[in-house]
Amino acid sequence: METRDFELLIGRNIIEKYRADRHRPAVFALAGLEWDLLDEVWPPTYSPGGELFAGRIPFDRMSSFLEMGCGTGIMSVLAARAGVERVLGLDINPAAVRNTELNARRHAVADRVTARESDLYSAVGPDERFDGIYWNPPFLNAPEDSVDTSIWDETMFDPEYAKLRRFLAEGRELLTPRGKAYLWFGEALGNPALVADLAEETGYDLGVLAKTEMAEIPEALADAFPADLVGGDSEDGEDAAWHLHLLELRPRQA
Template structure:
């Protein structure tokens, strides 16, 4: 797939088993800014869209990490195919572990955030209320941001919005950069795991998930946040 973004044409390959990026990730890709010569951590990189784009935009050091070795291999291949293989390093691992103690000018994360009592798909499952990996990305960010650094975070309103906002606001000054609508069919969720739709309705009733539904179709929203340490410049 060829993708035209920010004056660059990216050639992204999505072999079987690696999920193509969603339109909402393209929204974030259009907003992500990286200082020239700076560094970026793409946490949960998938096929490496943010990593490849950051390198093409001028980042000197990009680390792309994912729990899925297939995603990491594809990110490395996509970086090479886009002429930035020398500036994008891809590592396998859980959360921030592959980054060790390294700090970055930018951390970008679009964690899996579909709520489900049981694991179902590594690119979608975010724990019982959906927010576990989003909150982990927020909690780990201060130790991985360089002075003046920024966390760019995608958050689906399916995943316990209050829990995520509280985690963000306890640590960061936060801006909402964009909010996009994501349509779905109820059958999509039942297809992921039997009983999942009932689980989502229960979470919504408890104020732990936000979405709209009418009949067999509905929608939720995906926010793109930019977060910085308080007092670290506007």
């Protein structure tokens, strides 16, 4: 099976598992806090992202922060709780905008957090600039002719990493002179080598703030991965590992 067809299969399985799950909690715990979860918003308990290492992002040196694909708004709220004065959460899913607003109120930072429905940066004002921009992007590079414009395909797939390319290229113009972009990205699903290529292409120096190794597929997603397609060992004979990276991208000076 071709890699992209495998990624399409995995993504479709994950989406169907979400749709069939009738036991998603209305409130869940993550990063030491409780969070509201609305229906039609991706549950972070399925696959926690960069919020696990939010303390590695230098919020104390930021006055403004943008979270792309804010979902439940965890990173936006954590940024505001860390002292960032102006936080903007963007998501193509209107339910995610409501969910981010709900969690900003839950954690008493609604005066600092704004959420907007947006196709990537379409809802950013012409004069808005940010000290930090963060995204936990779609990892799966499925064939373009096999995906649609539904919320779940938009959340799960990024054919040829076109959205990630736009995130980096357009985001560069929205950063303040001291600003940096941050990405949460994986190896088992995802292509970190391509991220490095995109960083070079769009004018960033790439660094790794944090790296974690998952010994196994998250329990909530385990049965989305066919046993006959996911082996326990890598090609070189070493144990396979699910590495997840919190990346920092610093715009290269001209």
